[in-house]
Amino acid sequence: MKYEQLAKDIIANVGGKENVSSVVHCITRLRFRLKDEGKANTDVLKNMDGVVTVMKSGGQYQVVIGNHVPDVYKTVVELGGFQTQSPVEEESGKKQGVFNSFIDIISSIFTPVLGVMAASGMIKGFNALFVSLGLYANTSGTYSILNAVGDAIFYFFPIFLGYTAIKKFGGSHFIGMAIGAALVYPALSGLTAGDPKYTLFEGTMFASPIHITFLGMPVILMSYASSVIPIILAAYFGAKVENWFKKIVPDVVKAFLVPFFTLLVVVPLTFLVIGPVATWAGQLLGQFTLLIYNLSPIIAGLFLGAFWQVFVIFGLHWGLVPLAINNVATLGFDSILATIFAASFAQTGAVLGVWLKTKQQKLKTLSIPAFISGIFGVTEPAIYGITLPMKKPFIISCIGAAVGGAIAGFAGVKGYIIGGLGIFGLPSYIHPENGVGSDFIASVIGILVAFVIGFVLTYLFGVSKDKNAAETTVKTTVEAKTTQMKVENLVIASPFNGEAMPLSEIKDAAFASGVLGKGLAIEPSEGKLYSPVSGTVSVLFPTNHAIGITTDDGAELLIHIGMDTVQLNGKHFTAHIAQGARVEKGQILIDFDIEAIKAAGYPVTTPVVITNYDQYKLVTTDKKQIKAGDLLIQA
Structure with a gap:
């Protein structure tokens, strides 16, 4: 393990594993609850390689690590034999609601086995395909062994x-x-x-x-x-x-x-x-689900096909996957996943349209691997890197998926196994006894139609013809005022309205020392965090008090609202985006209640830092009063 020695030293110097009541992590630090803080060797920990500093607050013994704290935490838990607890469960404490809790449970249970389940489904599917092609008989030893490999996880x-x-x-x-x-x-x-x-x-x-x-x-x-x-x-x-x-x-x-x-x-x-x-x-x-499908399979296909990618983005698809698995187990087939099979191909067709139409070299470069992975059913690079930020191609891909779903519904396509993704999902529609039939043919027609619609409509209508506008401007909307800026150097705007100050003036020693990143701190006057850059949300802590954004230029930005506000367990914070999402400069990311946070005893002074600062020569603004969208940091 990469951090094994560091983890051993940390455990030893917090008083040993017998002195640890619990341990969780936030975005930069390990948070121990110790039975006796007097047993911890604070000075040793502070001088240890790999430890930034040690802090004590809110009954927690905090060992500040930095951005790689999740990896250190994992090693600490393994070596110490501590109960693994996610930051959400341990620190957020906020009620998710029945439906969100259900989605969280389902995703946690099925995610670890999806890979081997898909692989097994592919083996079963290809085994059925090879039998239908006459390559060997279903009484042969080859068939029996491959069937055992493919069927074991399901049985x-x-x-x-x-x-x-x-x-x-x-x-x-x-x-x-x-x-x-x-x-x-x-x-x-x-x-x-x-x-x-x-x-x-x-x-x-x-x-x-x-x-x-x-x-x-x-x-x-x-x-x-x-x-x-x-x-x-x-x-x-x-x-x-x-x-x-x-x-x-x-x-x-x-x-x-x-x-x-x-x-x-x-x-x-x-x-x-x-x-x-x-x-x-x-x-x-x-x-019941089969009855609903039989009442109007075309409408069911249109709806599920159109919104499947939206469901995936918000994690709602986990509510449908168990139904499909249950249908295969109880009925021997499933028609739910058949209606969404075309979605990844519609998305891939849209990416191909972007690739051929765009004049932006960066988009072309991103489109090639996104297209290849999309063919095999992995559409996250396409969605988050290309179509969703461009909006139109994503909407077009949903239209193509809806048409493909309607075709599957009209033809009554049935899947007989929960198989692979993308083209590897095709064997799922081969009847285990009758071989290639109408289910397989209709599914091929559906994905081809969805692919063509995604490609043609994106090529014709989904990509802006204005090369200069697409390549050189970033639209920023703050307080109903829109400005345009040419993207040449690294420019970080202020994410808040408020008062800017040096990091050295804030109370948190880890941020004040600059070891977690270089930048400024802001005392917000309004409880709204606007995106200071265009990029991707690389980290959104479950309590919504801290966010990391990787800019289009590769800078890694960390914004930590308030000091020690993780202890509020997410109370008074509302996020409007999710981890992995694409964000644009000026977009509202998080709302927070300044007065409620202060009333709970926590300052709202917020560090805004570049964590990979060693790659840049940074210049910070000398303005005291600053508005969201104003220049804050420049390289």
Whole structure:
């Protein structure tokens, strides 16, 4: 590990891991809560290579690291055996709302397995393709081995999700895996053979044959292979039960008695209640989504196709992915993801239009790799680097995706596996028994139409013809006043209205010393942060009190609203952008309540610094009173 020695030294000099109650990180520093701060060797830490300084505030022992603090934090957590906690969970404390919480849970659970899931889907798809082309038979050893490779993650999906889900809910990884493994234990599937003892809920849509009982209670045996909902719920309850047992079991036997009691409680509970109820709910949900689709597949395709990329940008697509996985598991096919399959190709077509039409060398250079990655379904470079900042190409790509989705809806395209992205997703539409058919053909037509629409409309209407305006001006709107500026040197505008001052005058030693970056501080008179440059949001801390922007010229800008305001847990801060977003100079990025922040005991004096200052010869303004948009720093 790159920061292993640094992490070891930090742990040792904060009094050892037994002196650490918790540790999280913010944008520049590790924030320890120590049992006894007197045991920490502050002077040693301050003089340590890799440590900027040490500060104590708000009951926290802060070890200032700099921009690479996430990597140091990860190593500290691994070496110290501390519970991993995200800054959001530990420090923000603000309520996200039910829907946002759901999206966060789903994304956290599925993101770690999406890569191997896509790879496995590609193997399954190509295996089906090669059989349909007659390259080998589905009775051959080649087919069987490749099918095992491609099918394993899907069959044993509860084990994988058991790991990621219980990790999200704060439980032990291997307990989650053990719960998932119990759900797909092979010997249980053989118990359904023969006549049942009796049928539970006979005569209803939930009629269930009972073959076995647990302590006299009926167990409804179901197939949990490839299932999603049961293991997520089981992992949630498993984490709660485990943490409860941790509180009451003595430390000397905790290592084996906690998992012992947790598994004894959660696994039977899952088979008796969680599994059957969740499975029935999943079946109903799959039937419901299919019903809606069947009522108007064209409208469904238009809507999902048009807004899929918007959903992806805001992370809302995670609410649909589990439905698709659930449909494949319960119905054997899915029509939801089929309607959005054309979206990446529409986006790629738009990039091709930009590439061929634009006169800007920078855009041409960016378009080539974005086009190549887009063909394989990775559209983030295209969206964030090209089409979204230009606006028109992004809108055109949504139009192309809508038409492609409508074609898929009209043709009733079905996907039989959750396969790869881009062109690697095509095998998903090959019927596992009938081979290449109407689903595959219609999906090809849909993506071609979407690609052509994205390309042609962007080429004709999506790229400005005014080369000079596109290359040399940046539009800045501040207080309804628009100015234009030729972009030649590095120019950082003031992000606030307020009073500028040297960094040395602020109370935070890390920023005042200049080791975190060179620049100025501003005492804002208005609770609005405007983007001082055009560029990309490289860092947006979850509590919205600090933001990092990488300019189009490569400068790395850090703006930290107030001193120690991370302790407000995001209260009084509202962000209008997300990490990774493209921003333009003068755009409002964050609103904050100055009076409320001061009333809570925190100053709002804000450092505005260039962290890679060694690459520039910086000149700062000598103005005291400054307005948003005024020149602040220049190289």
